[in-house]
Amino acid sequence: MKFISIKQAMEKSSGEVMIRGWCYRARSSNNLAFIVLRDSGNIIQCVVEKANVSDQAWEAALKASVECSLEIKGQIKEEKRAPTGFEISVSEINIIGESDTFPITKDHSTEFLLDNRHLWLRSRKLSSIMKIRSTVFSAIRKYYSQNGFYEMHSPVFTPNSCEGGSTLFEVKYFDDIMYLTQSWQLYAEAMIYSLEKIFTIGPCFRAEKSKTSRHLSEFWMAETEAAWHRMDDMIKNSEELVCFIIKEVIEKNSEELNFLGRDIEKLKKVSAPFKRMTYTQALDLLKKQGIEVAWGKDLRTIEEDEIMKNFDQPVVITNYPKEIMAFYKPEDPKNPGTALCFDFIAPEGYGEIIGGSERELDTEAMKKALIKQGENPEKYQWYFDTRKYGSVPHSGYGLGVERVIAWICGLDNIKDAIPFPRTMIRRTP
Ligand code: 4AD
Numbered sequence: 001m002k003f004i005s006i007k008q009a010m011e012k013s014s015g016e017v018m019i020r021g022w023c024y025r026a027r028s029s030n031n032l033a034f035i036v037l038r039d040s041g042n043i044i045q046c047v048v049e050k051a052n053v054s055d056q057a058w059e060a061a062l063k064a065s066v067e068c069s070l071e072i073k074g075q076i077k078e079e080k081r082a083p084t085g086f087e088i089s090v091s092e093i094n095i096i097g098e099s100d101t102f103p104i105t106k107d108h109s110t111e112f113l114l115d116n117r118h119l120w121l122r123s124r125k126l127s128s129i130m131k132i133r134s135t136v137f138s139a140i141r142k143y144y145s146q147n148g149f150y151e152m153h154s155p156v157f158t159p160n161s162c163e164g165g166s167t168l169f170e171v172k173y174f175d176d177i178m179y180l181t182q183s184w185q186l187y188a189e190a191m192i193y194s195l196e197k198i199f200t201i202g203p204c205f206r207a208e209k210s211k212t213s214r215h216l217s218e219f220w221m222a223e224t225e226a227a228w229h230r231m232d233d234m235i236k237n238s239e240e241l242v243c244f245i246i247k248e249v250i251e252k253n254s255e256e257l258n259f260l261g262r263d264i265e266k267l268k269k270v271s272a273p274f275k276r277m278t279y280t281q282a283l284d285l286l287k288k289q290g291i292e293v294a295w296g297k298d299l300r301t302i303e304e305d306e307i308m309k310n311f312d313q314p315v316v317i318t319n320y321p322k323e324i325m326a327f328y329k330p331e332d333p334k335n336p337g338t339a340l341c342f343d344f345i346a347p348e349g350y351g352e353i354i355g356g357s358e359r360e361l362d363t364e365a366m367k368k369a370l371i372k373q374g375e376n377p378e379k380y381q382w383y384f385d386t387r388k389y390g391s392v393p394h395s396g397y398g399l400g401v402e403r404v405i406a407w408i409c410g411l412d413n414i415k416d417a418i419p420f421p422r423t424m425i426r427r428t429p
Contacts, residue, residue: 001073006042009076010086017088019044020071022122023099026064033061035093036083037070040127045082046072048090060093067122068099110413117420118429128256129416132249133405137201139248140222140401143241144199149224152198154187156205160379162186163326167206169217180205183398185328188225189359190386192394199224201401211424212301213413214351216402218422225396231340231358234395235316238344238354239272241399242314246270249408262410266348270313278319279338282307296321304345304352311347318342327369330360342397350407356397363387 001018009017021039028034033048048061064070071094079087104119113120120126141151161168162183169180184200191198201222208215224237246267249257257264277285282303283293289306293299298320299307308315319338322331329339341357360366363384367377377384402417415421420429 003071006037006039006044009044009088010042010084012076013086014077015075016073016091017076018071018073019088020096021069023064023066023068023070026066028062033058033064035061035064035070035072035090037072042084044076044084044086044088045079046074046088046090046093048093052089053091053093057090057093060095061090063095063098064093065099066102068095069097070095114415114421114426115428121419124259126416126419128253128259129405129409129411130419131256132253132409133401133417135249135252136245136401136405136408139245140199140201140241140399142248143244144224147197147237147240149197149199149226150195152184152188152191152195152200153202154181154184154200156181156203158182158186160186160383161375162328163206164373165375167208169205169207182206183221184223185225185396185398186380186383188223188396189328189383189394192225192227192392193386193390196228197224197226204398207424209424213415214301214403214406216414216418216421216423219403219414219418220401221398222401223396223398225394227392227394229395230393231318231342231356231395234356234358234397235276235318235342236272238342238356238397238399239274239316242344242353242404243270243272245404246408257409260409260411262408266312267408274314274316274344275311276316276318278335279317279321280319282317285310296323298324301351305349308345308347308349314344314346314353316342316344325357327366327373327375328360329357330362330365346403346407348407348410350403352400353403353407354397354399356395358393358395361387361391361393 003018003020006019009019021037024036024038024043026035031050035046036043037046050058072090073092074088074090076086076088104116157178158181162185170177182204203218204221205218208217250267285307286293286303291306293303319332319335320341322337322339325339325341329341332338332340343352344354346353370377402414405417406414
């Protein structure tokens with residue numbers, strides 16, 4: 001006989017089954033022990049009757065404590081009063097790994113749970129989120145491969161900044177200094193000359209000094225880069241990707257979304273095309289809501305939130321001021337002073353989920369912008385080569401995977417969207 005999952009056992013619904021997992025709850029009286037067992041998919045009530053089992057099995061049942069690992073054999077049957085509608089009448093039970101008193105019970109502080117993240121990951125809340133995270137990653141891969149993009153990779157150690165020096169992590173690299181990647185973009189721009197349409201999902205690092213509920217110092221970004229693509233093509237591509245991810249999660253994880261208390265109807269409403277506005281129009285809207293932002297200043301979290309009070313779907317904001325944008329974002333010839341770039345802002349206060357742009361083709365303009373930012377253009381010589389040999393218009397974007405997960409799951413804090421979060425003040429476990 002083979003071990004099967006609790007879900008398979010419940011599908012079988014009668015007869016003998018062998019299951020294994022961890023003790024979720026246990027209580028016993030003189031002749032009867034109730035053990036709720038969990039595996040990665042479900043929980044089930046198991047009943048051990050002293051009269052029906054060996055002395056060794058009865059001893060194991062009495063010894064079972066929260067989170068010990070167990071193997072159980074018994075007869076499964078429907079039982080309406082049991083937590084998941086089924087019950088196993090146990091014939092054999094073995095403790096595989098004993099458990100000390102599990103430190104997590106009820107009503108702990110957020111910090112305590114973060115300190116014990118390695119154990120808290122077993123909770124139904126975090127396992128539900130991590131299952132959704134897994135769906136989000138596979139949806140991203142599925143969307144891109146269905147649309148002819150190749151998956152490609154860039155180094156984590158980089159000699160250059162991509163998104164400005166202020167959030168770079170420096171690392172000792174033999175006798176030199178390197179940086180942890182902020183984005184694959186510069187390498188992607190070199191790779192499109194052979195593969196044209198590419199994507200990646202990889203970790204990115206930003207020394208963010210902010211302690212907001214939206215910032216991690218290590219997060220995962222899904223990035224894409226494509227030759228011949230203009231900003232509009234990329235906005236459409238991003239819209240499709242967001243809708244595809246949501247559709248896949250609703251299809252595969254409605255149980256988890258329900259457990260998390262997420263209003264699925266809100267997610268079902270998300271459909272492209274999303275509302276678009278320029279940065280200048282966004283400032284006008286803010287002004288109507290009584291908030292003055294001087295033209296040329298970046299939109300902060302509070303301003304994004306204010307704008308999003310008007311919408312229940314993502315909004316695409318384009319044409320931010322060229323001066324405050326990264327060096328690789330070109331000026332829009334139709335709207336001088338602004339860049340051919342876009343951000344997607346999620347509803348319900350989840351902030352910017354995507355940032356993208358067309359790419360500057362004029363190396364002199366890029367050199368000037370780099371110097372202005374205090375960078376040494378000589379370090380970017382290899383990157384400028386990409387414009388020297390058959391340069392083509394191209395565009396790309398990056399989607400913050402944890403931001404999207406936080407939004408889809410309706411989380412209070414982005415930290416719960418990643419198994420082991422890293423922020424300015426959280427580096428363990
Ligand atoms: O807008 P960003 O900085 O864009 C880039 O890095 C481009 N080079 C991407 C590209 O065009 N290939 O970052 C992209 C997205 C943001 O919209 C946000 O969702 C997420 O990455 N992000 C963060 N997520 C969590 N914590 C942080 N500290 C983040 N910084 C950016």
